[in-house]
Amino acid sequence: MADVDAARRKLEAALGPEAVLSDPLALRLYARDASMVEGGCALVALPTTTEQVQACVRAAVTHDLPIVPRGSGTGLAGAATPIGDSLVVATARMTGIVEVRPEDRLAWVEPGLPNLDLADHLRPMGWTYAPDPSSQQTSSIGGNVNTNAGGPHCLAYGVTSAHVLALDVVMPDGSLERLGAEGPEAAGYDLRGVVVGSEGTLGIVTRVCVRILPTPPAVRTMLFGFDTVEACAATVSAIIARGVVPAAVEMMDQGIVRAVESFAHAGYPVDAAAVLLVEVDGTDAGVAAQTHEVEAAADANGVSSVRVASDHVERALLWKGRKSAFGAIAQIAPHYHLHDCVVPRTKLVEVMRGVYAIAERHGLIVTNVFHAGDGNLHPLFSFDRSVPGTLERVLRASDEVVRLCVDAGGALSGEHGIGLEKRDFMSLVFSAEDLAAQACLRAAFDPDGRMNPRKVLPDGARCGEFAIAATGSGHAASDAADLPEGSWI
Amino acid sequence: MDLIHPRTVVDVAEALGTASQDGISVLVVGGRRHLDKGNPTDVDVELWTTQLDQVVAYEPDEMLVVVQSGMRCGALAELLAQHRQEWPADAPADATVGGVIASGSTSARRLRVGALRDTVVEMQLVTGDGRVVTSGARTVKNVTGYDVHRLMTGSLGTLGVITQVALKVRPMPERRRTLVAVGDVALATTIAAEVPLVAGVLGTHEGLEVRLEGWPDEIDELASAVTRLAGDTVALDEDSSFPRIPWWLWPDGGTVLEVAVVPSSLPGILAGSTNYAALAGVGIAWVGAASLGEIVAVRRRVEGTGGVAPAIRGPGGLGGTLPVPDVHRRLKASFDPANVLAPGRAWTPGTAAPRAPTSGG
Ligand SMILES: Cc1cc2nc3c(=O)[nH]c(=O)nc-3n(C[C@H](O)[C@H](O)[C@H](O)COP(=O)(O)OP(=O)(O)OC[C@H]3O[C@@H](n4cnc5c(N)ncnc54)[C@H](O)[C@@H]3O)c2cc1C
Ligand SMILES: Cc1cc2nc3c(=O)[nH]c(=O)nc-3n(C[C@H](O)[C@H](O)[C@H](O)COP(=O)(O)OP(=O)(O)OC[C@H]3O[C@@H](n4cnc5c(N)ncnc54)[C@H](O)[C@@H]3O)c2cc1C
Numbered sequence: 001m002a003d004v005d006a007a008r009r010k011l012e013a014a015l016g017p018e019a020v021l022s023d024p025l026a027l028r029l030y031a032r033d034a035s036m037v038e039g040g041c042a043l044v045a046l047p048t049t050t051e052q053v054q055a056c057v058r059a060a061v062t063h064d065l066p067i068v069p070r071g072s073g074t075g076l077a078g079a080a081t082p083i084g085d086s087l088v089v090a091t092a093r094m095t096g097i098v099e100v101r102p103e104d105r106l107a108w109v110e111p112g113l114p115n116l117d118l119a120d121h122l123r124p125m126g127w128t129y130a131p132d133p134s135s136q137q138t139s140s141i142g143g144n145v146n147t148n149a150g151g152p153h154c155l156a157y158g159v160t161s162a163h164v165l166a167l168d169v170v171m172p173d174g175s176l177e178r179l180g181a182e183g184p185e186a187a188g189y190d191l192r193g194v195v196v197g198s199e200g201t202l203g204i205v206t207r208v209c210v211r212i213l214p215t216p217p218a219v220r221t222m223l224f225g226f227d228t229v230e231a232c233a234a235t236v237s238a239i240i241a242r243g244v245v246p247a248a249v250e251m252m253d254q255g256i257v258r259a260v261e262s263f264a265h266a267g268y269p270v271d272a273a274a275v276l277l278v279e280v281d282g283t284d285a286g287v288a289a290q291t292h293e294v295e296a297a298a299d300a301n302g303v304s305s306v307r308v309a310s311d312h313v314e315r316a317l318l319w320k321g322r323k324s325a326f327g328a329i330a331q332i333a334p335h336y337h338l339h340d341c342v343v344p345r346t347k348l349v350e351v352m353r354g355v356y357a358i359a360e361r362h363g364l365i366v367t368n369v370f371h372a373g374d375g376n377l378h379p380l381f382s383f384d385r386s387v388p389g390t391l392e393r394v395l396r397a398s399d400e401v402v403r404l405c406v407d408a409g410g411a412l413s414g415e416h417g418i419g420l421e422k423r424d425f426m427s428l429v430f431s432a433e434d435l436a437a438q439a440c441l442r443a444a445f446d447p448d449g450r451m452n453p454r455k456v457l458p459d460g461a462r463c464g465e466f467a468i469a470a471t472g473s474g475h476a477a478s479d480a481a482d483l484p485e486g487s488w489i
Numbered sequence: 490m491d492l493i494h495p496r497t498v499v500d501v502a503e504a505l506g507t508a509s510q511d512g513i514s515v516l517v518v519g520g521r522r523h524l525d526k527g528n529p530t531d532v533d534v535e536l537w538t539t540q541l542d543q544v545v546a547y548e549p550d551e552m553l554v555v556v557q558s559g560m561r562c563g564a565l566a567e568l569l570a571q572h573r574q575e576w577p578a579d580a581p582a583d584a585t586v587g588g589v590i591a592s593g594s595t596s597a598r599r600l601r602v603g604a605l606r607d608t609v610v611e612m613q614l615v616t617g618d619g620r621v622v623t624s625g626a627r628t629v630k631n632v633t634g635y636d637v638h639r640l641m642t643g644s645l646g647t648l649g650v651i652t653q654v655a656l657k658v659r660p661m662p663e664r665r666r667t668l669v670a671v672g673d674v675a676l677a678t679t680i681a682a683e684v685p686l687v688a689g690v691l692g693t694h695e696g697l698e699v700r701l702e703g704w705p706d707e708i709d710e711l712a713s714a715v716t717r718l719a720g721d722t723v724a725l726d727e728d729s730s731f732p733r734i735p736w737w738l739w740p741d742g743g744t745v746l747e748v749a750v751v752p753s754s755l756p757g758i759l760a761g762s763t764n765y766a767a768l769a770g771v772g773i774a775w776v777g778a779a780s781l782g783e784i785v786a787v788r789r790r791v792e793g794t795g796g797v798a799p800a801i802r803g804p805g806g807l808g809g810t811l812p813v814p815d816v817h818r819r820l821k822a823s824f825d826p827a828n829v830l831a832p833g834r835a836w837t838p839g840t841a842a843p844r845a846p847t848s849g850g
Contacts, residue, residue: 103682104751105770148632159630161639162607177813183772183796184604185593185749187809188817189648193606193639197632217685237550243573243660245552282686282703283711289663289704342628344551374630375551411626412633426634429626437622437824438635444819456634463823 071143111142506619519588558587593643617825681770
């Protein structure tokens with residue numbers, strides 16, 4: 001039986017009373033992430049050290065509370081949305097950069113550190129941390145690790161999992177373990193690789209050893225406008241066919257370009273049907289050669305406008321256009337639902353057309369800004385939640401978008417994760433055997449199902465050999481009734 | 490010794506189902522190039538993957554290829570070369586794709602191309618008790634569910650048989666050049682740190698090999714940077730392989746340890762060693778050890794830096810200390826409940842005592 005009061009007293013003793021929140025207002029603040037799913041929790045703890053995180057986990061174990069780890073709460077899948085009598089363990093106060101060791105190409109950081117703070121710290125030293133999610137100003141490294149976050153520059157450099165060497169993890173029983181190693185290989189199975197992207201269901205990450213890279217000596221940023229979406233998408237394939245893997249290839253459709261332009265004034269071509277932002281980097285000679293190939297690919301597809309950043313000021317401006325997309329869309333309508341699905345690159349146009357048709361059918365405004373090089377689409381529905389029936393239409397349209405992407409050979413999520421939002425779609429892409437294997441993996445870390453229950457896997461996915469409910473049915477009723485609105489049962 | 494030589498994934502599933510029921514132990518075998526890694530085990534049967542050698546799908550535009558696991562690396566390289574692409578495993582031509590992945594092997598160009606484990610985006614596997622499981626997706630990016638395929642990568646055939654994989658491939662570099670020079674691992678480390686985008690720097694007891702890849706002008710630019718640091722260099726012809734010094738040709742009989750440490754500690758660990766090949770900047774070194782004493786001495790130095798040094802040739806076992814033994818035990822128990830897959834070979838605390846002369850579990 002969960003004993004919230006006893007847990008609170010124990011936490012207050014270990015962390016200090018100001019680090020434990022239980023008043024209704026505070027609890028509401030932590031009842032959701034940036035998705036549309038709202039839940040609720042019993043307690044929020046704000047630890048500052050690994051030992052305090054261990055104390056949190058031990059208190060939850062002793063008093064039988066589910067645990068929901070939380071970074072900055074910018075997640076878009078409801079993975080950090082707590083349900084039931086949960087203890088939310090938020091890492092917002094663990095923001096240190098512990099050490100940077102260029103000679104070993106690594107840095108140790110605390111999990112609550114915002115992604116951009118790390119990038120800003122490394123830049124003057126001549127180093128970078130490659131993953132750069134659009135939310136990098138606020139999202140935390142710990143959250144990035146647990147969602148395996150991507151970003152524009154992950155096309156050439158790989159997503160978060162390629163940049164995490166080791167993790168200090170407080171396990172579901174409160175013990176502290178180091179998974180992975182500072183060096184290139186570690187003993188045992190690749191548990192570091194398994195924890196990356198596990199959405200806070202395997203343990204609480206309290207320290208991250210990231211791989212850092214020297215800043216490339218040269219970089220060039222280009223913006224191309226096209227008269228058709230087809231020509232824009234065809235250019236992406238043409239670039240790759242020419243043997244170039246740019247650092248970033250981002251595509252934006254007309255709707256988003258217009259919103260961005262009136263917001264950021266970055267000089268984007270508002271008459272183009274679609275624009276492509278391409279960045280190449282490397283040595284001086286390498287950048288020159290790649291630029292030549294990229295321009296040739298755009299030419300061959302009838303590019304209508306070309307802009308090449310002449311200095312770092314102009315480069316920053318071109319990127320400002322891309323990075324302010326989410327701010328800009330607030331002008332369209334008060335609420336948005338940002339989708340995330342990934343399809344084979346060659347299906348981009350077909351799927352975009354399908355998304356436009358779905359939006360039209362449901363009378364919704366949709367715009368698109370996405371990582372075209374990776375085939376990772378981000379259809380963005382803008383709407384006003386206060387208009388009755390709108391949310392339902394958005395959810396129905398979203399459901400169709402997911403199925404469209406899966407039918408095109410895609411996956412449920414390219415970078416935002418499954419969380420609560422998409423867990424019931426899991427059986428669209430995985431068989432019962434597949435899900436059972438995933439449940440086994442989870443149960444191996446967390447046999448009691450204490451960590452972030454009911455996330456990622458649909459109810460009913462179990463690890464047969466253990467006969468253990470890997471989805472925490474011990475902590476929440478197994479019927480759907482108690483799941484929050486928006487979690488698409 | 491009996492032999493299973495399946496042609497389909499269904500054959501694999503049936504064979505393992507039977508093996509689990511009857512308690513028959515099985516060793517998965519690909520190209521036989523890396524069978525020494527892990528504690529040697531006596532098994533009842535070998536399961537050869539080499540007839541699972543089909544190309545399932547290849548879309549050059551997607552930079553993805555889907556193949557069965559028994560495909561030889563040489564055959565895959567030929568296929569990809571037709572579209573000027575590569576999977577940068579740098580493994581022997583007769584090694585299999587599944588073997589490279591299951592043995593967790595490292596590309597010689599890891600400095601530039603990253604870890605091979607990050608190229609595996611989808612996997613089909615058969616668990617020890619014969620269940621067919623798929624994980625991941627055929628897209629370059631994907632965060633749908635748990636990455637069972639990451640668990641299998643480097644698992645030495647102890648959790649399941651990898652039957653099929655989707656791999657991220659890359660464009661073949663326009664030009665390549667290998668420079669050889671006089672120098673040791675310390676110089677190699679300097680080059681790796683100071684020459685941007687160098688593909689690989691191999692420091693050996695016989696000298697240095699520096700691999701450059703890229704666009705024609707870029708190669709010239711990089712070559713002069715290397716020469717500035719290394720003094721005289723000699724360029725090998727364009728299609729020489731990298732590395733040129735094949736460490737597997739070292740005299741038989743001894744042990745080869747695969748040291749993995751932070752890059753800056755390689756020179757210290759290799760100081761005084763007369764038989765090594767090190768990937769500078771990466772932190773991997775293959776070190777010849779002629780005796781048990783040498784193995785222990787190398788491991789002591791390595792473990793002092795938080796690294797590992799499993800034997801990949803000859804006796805020596807895996808070494809190192811296993812983190813979270815309970816998690817390892819539960820994983821083994823759920824993926825191979827009857828403990829038939831190479832029992833005792835690796836990381837299965839409680840199921841077998843390590844037999845080889847290791848300094849750790
Ligand atoms: C405007 C906007 C743009 C975005 N753009 C991108 C983008 O380009 N690419 C991208 O990948 N995502 C993007 N996102 C989604 C989101 O920012 C990422 O998923 C991010 O990685 C979440 O980090 P967070 O710190 O906010 O984590 P949270 O939302 O707090 O948590 C995310 C998950 O990680 C777990 N978690 C967090 N910290 C820990 C920890 N220390 N230990 C264990 N588990 C933990 C939580 O339990 C949860 O499951 C965007 C979101 C917004 C709102
Ligand atoms: C530059 C370089 C050169 C190399 N040259 C050599 C060399 O000449 N000799 C050498 O020994 N190594 C060499 N290696 C390492 C080489 O990459 C591995 O030997 C190779 O990957 C093993 O492949 P294989 O098919 O021979 O596997 P095997 O040796 O048959 O098997 C290796 C391990 O994987 C398991 N396994 C194999 N296939 C599967 C499967 N489908 N599913 C599950 N488990 C499986 C086996 O049980 C075993 O534990 C080299 C590496 C590099 C970087």
